[in-house]
Amino acid sequence: MNSRGVHIAVASGKGGTGKTTIATNLAAVMSREGLGVIYADCDVEEPNGHLFLPPESERKDEVSVMIPHVLEEKCDFCGICAEVCQFNALAVLGSKVMLFPSLCHGCGACMVLCPKHAIHEAARPIGFIRSGRFKGLSVMGGSLNVGEAQAPPMTKVLKKRLPGELTVIIDSPPGTSCPVVEAVRDADYVVLVTEPTPFGLNDLELAVNMLRSLRRSFGVIINRSDIGDARVSEYCRNEGLHVLMELPFDRKIAEAYSEGKLIIDADNSYREKLRSLMQAIYTEIGHV
Amino acid sequence: MYEIVIASGKGGTGKTSLTRAFAELARPAVLVDCDVDAANLHLITKHRVIEEHDFYGGKRASINMERCVVCGICVDNCRFDAIKMIPDMKYSFGERVEVDPLACEGCGLCARLCQLDAVDFHEVKNGQWYLSETELGPFLHARLGTAESNSGRLVTLLRNRSREIAESKGLDMILIDGPPGIGCPTIATLTNASYLLIVTEPSLSAIHDMERLADLAAHFGIGTGICLNKFDINEKMGLQVERFAASRNIPILGRIPYDNAFTTAQLQGTSYMQVGSHAGIGIIKNIWQEVRMNAVSGGSGLKRRFAI
Numbered sequence: 181m182n183s184r185g186v187h188i189a190v191a192s193g194k195g196g197t198g199k200t201t202i203a204t205n206l207a208a209v210m211s212r213e214g215l216g217v218i219y220a221d222c223d224v225e226e227p228n229g230h231l232f233l234p235p236e237s238e239r240k241d242e243v244s245v246m247i248p249h250v251l252e253e254k255c256d257f258c259g260i261c262a263e264v265c266q267f268n269a270l271a272v273l274g275s276k277v278m279l280f281p282s283l284c285h286g287c288g289a290c291m292v293l294c295p296k297h298a299i300h301e302a303a304r305p306i307g308f309i310r311s312g313r314f315k316g317l318s319v320m321g322g323s324l325n326v327g328e329a330q331a332p333p334m335t336k337v338l339k340k341r342l343p344g345e346l347t348v349i350i351d352s353p354p355g356t357s358c359p360v361v362e363a364v365r366d367a368d369y370v371v372l373v374t375e376p377t378p379f380g381l382n383d384l385e386l387a388v389n390m391l392r393s394l395r396r397s398f399g400v401i402i403n404r405s406d407i408g409d410a411r412v413s414e415y416c417r418n419e420g421l422h423v424l425m426e427l428p429f430d431r432k433i434a435e436a437y438s439e440g441k442l443i444i445d446a447d448n449s450y451r452e453k454l455r456s457l458m459q460a461i462y463t464e465i466g467h468v
Numbered sequence: 469m470y471e472i473v474i475a476s477g478k479g480g481t482g483k484t485s486l487t488r489a490f491a492e493l494a495r496p497a498v499l500v501d502c503d504v505d506a507a508n509l510h511l512i513t514k515h516r517v518i519e520e521h522d523f524y525g526g527k528r529a530s531i532n533m534e535r536c537v538v539c540g541i542c543v544d545n546c547r548f549d550a551i552k553m554i555p556d557m558k559y560s561f562g563e564r565v566e567v568d569p570l571a572c573e574g575c576g577l578c579a580r581l582c583q584l585d586a587v588d589f590h591e592v593k594n595g596q597w598y599l600s601e602t603e604l605g606p607f608l609h610a611r612l613g614t615a616e617s618n619s620g621r622l623v624t625l626l627r628n629r630s631r632e633i634a635e636s637k638g639l640d641m642i643l644i645d646g647p648p649g650i651g652c653p654t655i656a657t658l659t660n661a662s663y664l665l666i667v668t669e670p671s672l673s674a675i676h677d678m679e680r681l682a683d684l685a686a687h688f689g690i691g692t693g694i695c696l697n698k699f700d701i702n703e704k705m706g707l708q709v710e711r712f713a714a715s716r717n718i719p720i721l722g723r724i725p726y727d728n729a730f731t732t733a734q735l736q737g738t739s740y741m742q743v744g745s746h747a748g749i750g751i752i753k754n755i756w757q758e759v760r761m762n763a764v765s766g767g768s769g770l771k772r773r774f775a776i
Contacts, residue, residue, distance in 0.1 A: 195479010225649035228673040287575030329652035355505035358617040438671035
């Protein structure tokens with residue numbers, strides 16, 4: 181492994197459990213403790229971290245993927261490109277090659293396999309990466325253009341652009357499929373945020389299965405810990421999962437969140453809680 | 469036939485609870501859970517699975533080391549860095565070639581380039597989908613495999629099946645619980661939908677996510693309405709929702725106060741309509757009336773009509 185900083189991902193199967201709250205506040209607390217840390221928003225379909233950590237003098241860099249560009253003068257419309265494309269991004273109708281850019285995965289098969297060398301590649305923008313600083317904390321995040329289907333290429337580019345040695349807090353999208361896998365697959369530690377309801381439990385189990393198959397180490401935060409029942413706690417106990425923190429429902433916090441405020445600024449006790457969380461995570465990583 | 473999608477952009481705003489409540493008012497209708505990553509509707513809908521199918525959404529490569537001579541052409545051409553040469557003295561070349569199944573996107577270029585037929589390019593099972601019976605109507609749901617991809621294709625499959633089932637049973641309403649986000653599963657959910665109800669809440673994040681979803685719906689020309697859930701959590705932010713709605717000419721079809729009974733319903737595995745307050749049930753009935761009317765009339769600010 182190269183000398184990479186520690187990557188801590190915050191994820192959840194279910195949406196709306198408090199991933200962004202935990203990720204932004206954790207990053208802010210770590211930064212205030214004097215640690216070199218970056219908050220990286222990998223929920224590129226619905227990025228929200230910048231609402232809580234509004235970067236000063238934000239910079240936006242366009243992100244593109246490569247898609248085929250057919251040189252009609254060289255093309256004899258043999259149809260091989262369409263045949264080899266597994267994603268149905270190309271169709272040849274008579275003497276016309278049609279491209280459906282949003283379906284293209286950029287694999288290059290059409291270009292490599294075209295017998296007439298009639299396919300080149302052209303860049304197609306899919307979104308942008310924002311970067312800036314909020315009170316000394318580095319804030320980065322991907323934002324997919326509306327109408328774009330594929331999140332993973334954006335997440336890949338974002339992760340490649342993260343500066344090397346700093347600690348990274350990754351804010352993952354919800355769910356358990358490819359955009360999440362891309363966000364958490366190489367994290368040193370994953371924090372799963374859930375809530376004690378049947379939906380929270382069901383989706384926690386899915387997320388735990390995903391992280392086990394990715395062989396990641398992880399812990400659980402039970403948010404709004406007093407709204408439901410004990411099944412999530414029981415599940416964690418039975419599975420031997422480390423519960424890092426429980427946060428009871430607090431209307432004050434819900435209000436701070438709703439206005440885009442950090443909870444560590446809304447109430448001092450939360451600064452302490454987040455600091456303990458940070459220490460708990462470091463202890464866990466030390467064990468790994 | 470009317471396909472009504474309940475979605476939000478942001479997770480946790482109440483999509484599934486509302487879909488379930490509407491299902492009681494829409495019955496008989498076809499129910500579809502398009503959040504195939506983290507499906508929840510089945511947890512609060514009494515159902516009996518009558519059909520179970522495997523879902524094969526794409527292909528994946530693997531290397532047959534009995535044929536491979538470690539030439540590296542697959543490694544060099546893979547855009548996804550999914551194929552690696554790994555030192556391994558068990559093999560005569562001192563190396564083996566391995567495909568990372570998580571990184572492989574199933575493009576098949578490696579299989580086409582390999583001169584020795586050493587790449588096995590096979591279909592993979594990405595999950596399962598189910599047809600269930602409920603008291604509310606037929607119910608289609610799915611479970612994407614752990615860490616799998618192709619959720620968009622699975623959503624498309626569910627929606628195609630739902631239309632066939634609606635036709636064969638003579639039902640004219642399909643009620644769809646949508647996924648969070650605005651990426652491929654959401655696009656697959658919205659393609660050809662008749663109407664979108666965005667469930668949002670008065671928070672900066674939810675508003676931001678709603679705007680992106682509303683943009684997506686406008687991009688597809690789908691009639692849209694908004695339901696403001698938990699409106700009393702922050703009335704100031706609620707005003708911001710109203711302003712956004714007005715600026716886009718999207719009607720707000722109803723406002724629901726924060727209500728613990730939604731959690732109670734979930735804990736009991738049932739609908740809010742069974743445990744909610746009289747007033748709350750009334751509010752939801754009104755919203756459903758509005759949704760139904762808008763969907764049938766083609767919605768407001770709409771670019772096309774949807775009597776399919």
